[in-house]
Amino acid sequence: MSRTAHNVPTIASDAMDRYEAVIGLEVHAQLLTKTKAFCGCSTKFGAAPNSNTCPVCLGLPGALPVLNKHALELALRASLAIGCEIQPRSRFARKNYFYPDLPKGYQISMYEMPLATMGALEIEAGGAKRTIGITRLHMEDDAGKSLHEGFPDSDRWSYIDFNRCGTPLIEIVSEPDLRTPEEAYAYLTALKQILLYTEVSDCNMEEGSLRCDANVSVRLRGAEKFGTKAEVKNLNSFRYLSHALEHEIERQVGVLESGGAVVQETRLWNVAAQRTEPMRSKEFAHDYRYFPDPDLLSVTVSETTIAAIQREMPELPAAKRARFQSEYGITPYDAGVLTATRALADYFEAVVKAGAAAKSAASWISVELLRRLNDAAKDISECPVAPVALAELLVKVDKGEITAASGKKVFATMFDTGKRAAEIIAAEGLAQITDTSAIEKVAREVIAKNPDNLAKYRSGNEGVFKFFVGQVMRETRGQANPQAVNEILKRVLAES
Numbered sequence: 001m002s003r004t005a006h007n008v009p010t011i012a013s014d015a016m017d018r019y020e021a022v023i024g025l026e027v028h029a030q031l032l033t034k035t036k037a038f039c040g041c042s043t044k045f046g047a048a049p050n051s052n053t054c055p056v057c058l059g060l061p062g063a064l065p066v067l068n069k070h071a072l073e074l075a076l077r078a079s080l081a082i083g084c085e086i087q088p089r090s091r092f093a094r095k096n097y098f099y100p101d102l103p104k105g106y107q108i109s110m111y112e113m114p115l116a117t118m119g120a121l122e123i124e125a126g127g128a129k130r131t132i133g134i135t136r137l138h139m140e141d142d143a144g145k146s147l148h149e150g151f152p153d154s155d156r157w158s159y160i161d162f163n164r165c166g167t168p169l170i171e172i173v174s175e176p177d178l179r180t181p182e183e184a185y186a187y188l189t190a191l192k193q194i195l196l197y198t199e200v201s202d203c204n205m206e207e208g209s210l211r212c213d214a215n216v217s218v219r220l221r222g223a224e225k226f227g228t229k230a231e232v233k234n235l236n237s238f239r240y241l242s243h244a245l246e247h248e249i250e251r252q253v254g255v256l257e258s259g260g261a262v263v264q265e266t267r268l269w270n271v272a273a274q275r276t277e278p279m280r281s282k283e284f285a286h287d288y289r290y291f292p293d294p295d296l297l298s299v300t301v302s303e304t305t306i307a308a309i310q311r312e313m314p315e316l317p318a319a320k321r322a323r324f325q326s327e328y329g330i331t332p333y334d335a336g337v338l339t340a341t342r343a344l345a346d347y348f349e350a351v352v353k354a355g356a357a358a359k360s361a362a363s364w365i366s367v368e369l370l371r372r373l374n375d376a377a378k379d380i381s382e383c384p385v386a387p388v389a390l391a392e393l394l395v396k397v398d399k400g401e402i403t404a405a406s407g408k409k410v411f412a413t414m415f416d417t418g419k420r421a422a423e424i425i426a427a428e429g430l431a432q433i434t435d436t437s438a439i440e441k442v443a444r445e446v447i448a449k450n451p452d453n454l455a456k457y458r459s460g461n462e463g464v465f466k467f468f469v470g471q472v473m474r475e476t477r478g479q480a481n482p483q484a485v486n487e488i489l490k491r492v493l494a495e496s
């Protein structure tokens with residue numbers, strides 16, 4: 001286990017090495033529907049407080065919920081994308097608890113009959129591939145939000161915004177198969193990528209569309225039995241997930257090493273203090289008095305529905321990565337970079353389709369284009385260079401009409417101005433010099449101007465050859481064909 005700089009008890013690293021962590025993640029994702037799970041209220045983020053509410057999502061007496069069909073379709077799509085088996089029949093239950101932001105007094109959630117079970121996700125961490133089991137995927141609705149700060153009288157009052165009440169969520173529960181914070185990070189990354197590819201959720205962690213809780217325990221390496229677990233909540237960024245897990249693992253090892261016992265409880269990641277803190281003793285399922293929601297029909301999913309959803313499934317990230325390697329002959333690394341999002345993968349394929357060589361396209365996109373997009377804080381969807389325009393440039397570079405160095409300059413101008421490559425090359429006189437007599441003329445001038453280096457070359461100092469190449473390239477503003485420069489210089493130097 002790596003040492004960390006966070007606020008953690010100091011434990012000898014040999015003690016850390018004797019233990020291994022057992023981690024399971026519970027991930028909540030908000031479904032990308034226009035309306036809520038059981039009513040027609042808008043799910044739009046950022047609306048005026050309490051403007052998107054109605055008797056159903058406020059839990060007023062007599063209001064009757066009706067399941068949003070699109071929410072179910074998205075949940076089914078997510079289930080199939082993570083290899084889950086859809087249950088022919090599932091059922092919503094009421095999970096009863098009191099909280100000010102829960103006006104119904106219960107959350108509607110699938111409990112003993114979840115929508116889907118037994119999935120798996122392949123992850124890669126530390127160069128090793130592992131398959132992580134997924135216990136279940138179920139649907140539920142969200143609670144509102146308590147606002148404890150940001151108002152002039154926040155020291156005395158808390159405010160409540162019910163807009164989020166009844167927003168459709170899926171919860172994806174993994175098996176306790178993860179062993180390190182790195183694996184947990186890789187799992188959440190892979191899951192997020194799938195939810196984005198399938199357009200099930202926008203996975204915006206800042207807006208709370210993707211949330212993660214972790215069940216963590218430690219045990220001596222080689223032990224079969226799991227240790228007592230703590231649930232760590234509020235891991236709402238990838239960074240928090242890593243930090244909180246590292247901290248919690250060290251904390252639990254510290255407790256055990258000092259002869260104590262880990263308490264089953266819910267802990268909260270305190271971002272400011274960089275540590276997990278007890279929130280409440282862990283509640284058990286029976287505390288919630290679950291019972292089937294009498295207002296909602298059970299959900300039955302036919303084979304026909306499953307087949308229809310499977311047919312419309314987009315190509316998933318793992319399949320796309322494999323296809324990019326076999327179809328375009330690019331490296332696993334480049335395939336990983338280019339399939340990071342569907343939009344980027346589509347861009348790459350459009351560049352190739354427009355005539356660029358796949359390997360050139362892969363390297364230019366993953367290096368030049370992504371760097372410029374990153375510097376400009378732009379998404380690929382806002383890329384000022386159209387795929388066909390990039391393809392035109394790459395064909396010119398590959399044909400030797402311009403050098404790779406000039407190509408980069410041209411690309412920078414294309415990115416900044418939106419102009420096409422041919423126009424920029426003509427305007428800036430960047431066409432590659434392949435005229436050997438022109439290069440030879442420059443080579444002779446350079447040699448004549450540098451008699452000292454010529455003498456060194458003659459006395460056997462091969463190193464000065466690079467100096468001459470550099471001078472010729474400089475005189476030709478990097479536009480001379482490098483191979484021609486080498487050949488011509490060798491010949492002219494031998495004659496000199």
Ligand SMILES: [Zn+2]
Nearest residue numbers: 039041054057
């Ligand atoms: Zn409503």
